Ligand SMILES: [Ca+2]
């Protein structure tokens with residue numbers, strides 16, 4: 001009995017770790033695997049940009065949960081640009097840099113963790129979180145935010161939880177245990193023109209100001225979309 005329980009626990013543990021492998025991401029630009037859990041999207045160098053796309057499409061008619069950690073580097077005054085999450089029907093990265101990887105992508109949903117103030121995009125002075133639709137980086141078009149958060153460029157891992165509830169049509173973004181963005185919208189109907197199959201990727205960039213920026217994968221729970 002005890003052995004069966006142990007075997008079952010081991011089986012479940014291996015499922016979870018198999019589900020959250022850095023090997024399951026397609027890397028672009030400066031992105032490199034750092035270790036078993038983390039991908040370094042940009043090194044601490046000027047004008048770098050990197051992306052990591054999860055290789056399996058998700059089905060938005062079912063719930064999903066992404067639990068990851070973000071590292072946004074340790075330069076505050078001198079740091080840039082931040083990390084963006086992109087949901088798009090194909091694995092394609094938009095304009096990185098200040099565009100957070102979703103700029104110009106239609107249809108798309110973007111969630112940004114922005115550490116650099118671009119005045120011409122309506123960025124606030126502090127680090128901020130926002131949800132954006134169809135690749136419009138200016139905050140006048142943001143669906144949620146910009147919501148200012150305490151400084152993210154402190155060298156620490158910041159726990160991020162993104163959850164989609166398809167029944168309540170609600171997207172929740174929690175950072176370091178606090179809700180930082182909440183979107184109530186029928187994503188399939190209003191954003192993706194009735195198509196529930198999307199890929200997600202994460203992007204980061206630096207400019208004249210820099211930071212080493214990482215994503216560490218904790219747990220991904222989702223329903224895999226059927227192939228077309
Ligand atoms: Ca910015």
Ligand SMILES: [Ca+2]
Pocket residue numbers: 076077115126127151152153
């Ligand atoms: Ca900052």
